[in-house]
Structure formats: C-alpha cells, structure tokens
Amino acid sequence: DRDVTGVQTCALPISGTWSRPDGTKALPIEARENTPTRGPAIISADLVERHRIFKDVVTIAYPQLSVPASPQDTAFNREAQRVVESALREWKKGLGEALQEVPDLKDRISFKVDFGVPLADERVLSVYFNVEQDSGGAHPSSDDFTYNFDRRRGKTMDLAGLFKPKTPYLKTLRRLAGSHYGQVERFAHWSLTTRGIQFIVSEGHAFGDLSYLF
Numbered sequence: 001d002r003d004v005t006g007v008q009t010c011a012l013p014i015s016g017t018w019s020r021p022d023g024t025k026a027l028p029i030e031a032r033e034n035t036p037t038r039g040p041a042i043i044s045a046d047l048v049e050r051h052r053i054f055k056d057v058v059t060i061a062y063p064q065l066s067v068p069a070s071p072q073d074t075a076f077n078r079e080a081q082r083v084v085e086s087a088l089r090e091w092k093k094g095l096g097e098a099l100q101e102v103p104d105l106k107d108r109i110s111f112k113v114d115f116g117v118p119l120a121d122e123r124v125l126s127v128y129f130n131v132e133q134d135s136g137g138a139h140p141s142s143d144d145f146t147y148n149f150d151r152r153r154g155k156t157m158d159l160a161g162l163f164k165p166k167t168p169y170l171k172t173l174r175r176l177a178g179s180h181y182g183q184v185e186r187f188a189h190w191s192l193t194t195r196g197i198q199f200i201v202s203e204g205h206a207f208g209d210l211s212y213l214f
Contacts, residue, residue, distance in 0.1 A: 039120040040073075041066040047084055047113075053099065053106050054092070060084050060113040063127055072154030076125055079156065083147050084113050084129065091133055098136065108136040118193040124157070125149040126192040128200065144200045146191045159187055162197070 047060035062084045068074045091111050099105055112132045119126040127147045134140040148157040163169040173187055177199075189200035 040069075040122075040125075042117055042120055042125075044115075045081075047081070047088070049088070054111075057106070057110045058088065059111070060088065061115060062113065062129075063115055063117060063125075065125075070154075072151055075154045076149045076151065079149065080127065080147065087113060087129070087131060087145070091135070095135055105136045108134065110134045110140070118191050118198065121151075123151055124192055125151055128189075128191050144189060146189045146200060148191060159190060 042063050043066045044061045045064045047058075047062060049055045049058040049060070062080050064077045064080065065073045068077060088111065095105075095109070110133065113129055115127055115129045117125070117127055125148070127149075129145050129147070131143045131145070132140060133143075149155070150157045150161075160169065170187070187199055191198050191200070
C-alpha cells in the first residue's frame with residue numbers, strides 16, 4: 001500500500017529577554033520554531049469493481065487510516081469509501097442506456113480516481129480526489145472534488161463550520177477572491193492546508209482544474 005501520511009508542525013518554545021544595548025527597556029520574548037512531525041498513518045486502498053463490463057476500466061484509490069484509533073477514525077474510513085462509491089455510481093448512471101445502444105462503447109470508456117491529502121493531523125483529515133473519466137465522447141474529462149472530516153467529532157466538515165456563528169465569511173471570501181469569484185463556484189470544493197483554505201476550480205471538459213489558496 002502507498003503511504004500518504006500527512007505532515008503537521010509542532011512548536012518548540014525559545015524564551016529570553018530583549019533589551020536596548022545599554023540594558024534598559026528589558027522585555028521578555030518567546031519564539032516558536034516549527035518542526036515537522038508525521039501525522040496519522042494514511043494508506044491508499046483500492047476499490048474493487050467486479051461487474052464484467054467495468055472491472056477492467058475502473059481504477060479507484062481512496063484513503064484509509066491504517067490504524068483507526070477511535071470510532072471517529074473508523075467513521076472516516078467508512079465515509080471515504082462511500083464518497084468514491086458514490087462518484088462511481090454517478091458515472092455509471094451518466095452512461096445510461098448508451099451501453100445498450102452502442103455495442104463497442106465498453107471498449108472506449110474508463111473511470112479513474114486518485115487522491116491527495118493536503119492536511120492530516122489530530123483534528124482534521126482533508127482530502128481531495130481527482131477523477132479522470134471517459135464516457136466514450138470526443139475527449140476525456142478531469143474533475144476534482146474534496147472531502148473534509150472533523151476527526152474529533154467524527155463528522156463531515158462544512159465551510160461555514162470553520163468560522164464563528166454569524167460571521168459574514170462568504171462576503172469576506174468573495175472580496176479575497178476578487179476577479180476569481182466567478183470561477184470558484186460558490187466555494188463548493190475546498191480543502192485545508194497548513195497555509196490556509198484551498199478552493200478547487202473546475203476548468204471544464206478536458207482542461208483539468210485550478211486551485212486558489214486564501
């Protein structure tokens with residue numbers, strides 16, 4: 001299995017006293033040095049497709065905590081699998097009756113899911129999934145979506161939950177996004193990183209995705 005463990009930082013305090021060259025105006029100071037430490041152990045699991053039509057054209061990887069330490073961790077493992085299963089069902093649904101009407105379509109389709117983990121620590125598991133799919137059209141397509149999990153509460157996170165109640169966070173995000181606001185699709189797809197909130201922007205049919213970090 002592929003180890004995709006996240007990296008977090010911890011702070012080592014350094015304390016002392018600052019003063020003028022003549023020793024006056026002495027003030028206590030404290031600094032913290034960021035030192036990388038490993039986050040929870042996350043491995044890549046494979047979703048096995050057994051249907052005779054799809055088993056050779058579907059490749060799906062999704063994250064799993066290798067050693068679930070709590071019921072909340074077990075819930076994450078279950079939900080991560082459910083998310084990719086749902087994406088696969090939607091793709092199959094989109095094919096509809098085309099498989100029956102176009103005999104050789106099954107030879108021209110594919111569905112692949114991979115993932116990355118921009119943040120994994122004792123509080124949050126933030127995952128983005130990349131989907132590459134070909135439904136037999138002129139061009140394959142690529143899309144990204146995200147999944148954010150509150151490891152302490154054992155629940156899926158929503159964007160509003162990152163901000164204090166009644167905070168006009170959407171207004172602030174729109175201001176920060178500026179001219180990119182029309183692209184970020186109402187901030188639907190986001191993940192957390194050590195640097196801030198990353199929003200995923202779908203660029204359409206065959207051109208992949210972009211991301212903006214706020």
